[in-house]
Amino acid sequence: MTGNDIDLLDDTTLTEIGADLTGAKPAQILLLACGALAHEVLALKAANGWDHMDLTCLPAKLHLYPDKIVGAIEQAVTKHRAKYSEIFVLYADCGTGGLLTAKCAELGIEMLAGPHCYSFFEGNANFAAHEDEITAFYLTDFLVRQFDAFIWKPMGLDRHPELRDMYFGNYTKLVYQAQLKDSKLEALAQGHAKRLGLAYEYRFTGYGDLARELARKA
């Protein structure tokens, strides 16, 4: 995987279809990830020369139907298991209510800790310490880029903007947890906050626990 390959990864594809980036010759470890993490994982792989890790991504839109995540993970593990000595699931709980943790334990594979990507990007311990943030709505780099496909349209706000306050009326602020320092993304995130009628806060996180967890496999 080269820098050019990373650039070629299309967010819409990652949202809708996912991406199988495994090659003909399998590496030692398979990273089985949410499509929403593809850019970040590839960037970490490239920066650290982690060529012993392959990446395959499930469609990020599975998050719109969390009850489908566990089955999709199991299916992917079954498909790839024979080719790899280890599979590392790059999902947090992601709304599965503990079922993904139970499934990974049953399959004997590791997964990321934490409730969501916006938690492990900040660092699960730091995120959990924000007791005053129950009215915060979080976006990562991927979610900022895919805001319309992932949030605005599936919630029907493109067709029925009057529903906005039914969804977001109890929120007070949008927190953009940035993995990269990118002024264009920041401007986009500010626009999203405005559309949702929320205050805006910028918080640079980098790759947080994702980097630390992948480094353990180096």
Add this chain to the structure above:
Amino acid sequence: MSDDQDEIILAELDDEELTLQMHDDLYDGLKEEIEESVHILLGRGWMPYEVLTKALVEGMRIVGIDFRDGILFVPEVLLAANAMKAGMFILKPLLAETGAPRMGRMVIGTVKGDIHDIGKNLVTMMMEGAGFEVKDLGINNPVDNYLEALVAEDADILGMSALLTTTMPYMKVVIDTMIEKGMRDDYVVMVGGAPLNEEFAKAVGADAYCRDAAVAVETAKAFMLKKHNSVSA
């Protein structure tokens, strides 16, 4: 559902046609049409309870089935709920005046640390539609809010909702406190929310997990019938 809404004059439909049209209009989230139809049926001498159950609740039941089956999605359900809410707004004071069967009393709220209330609000509406008196505690409720309301309202049922994996364990805090205070067996405890499941409900000691508003209503009715039978026996 219908493509020719503009050509239909609601007042010209007979009762059966109008009721079916209301099911369609609820499905399509047409608030004004629902309000107009409710007034028409009341004007024709329908009892408010009849309008509620035959037109609104039945219409939402159909919406609920199609939501469960993946034909409708959350935005459409919310629009339908808004339309039903508008109809209930007209009927509620009339129901109080004319009397309607009382199924039981429920206290409901989203747990501490959680501000999500769409599912809870749908359950509240459908429970009210089914004849339950519901005290809605809103969002972010600590254990004391639930316990005080259960006593104050002389409730039969406690409903707790959570959308977050991080907040759903709080349901166990509430149920454990009920056990400590010796009041657990006085109430039916129903739980719901996107990340919940049957196993979780059992693990925290709830009586039932309700995957959607329709299931919540059916579950509550079944528990009330059981309670009624055990009292009569």
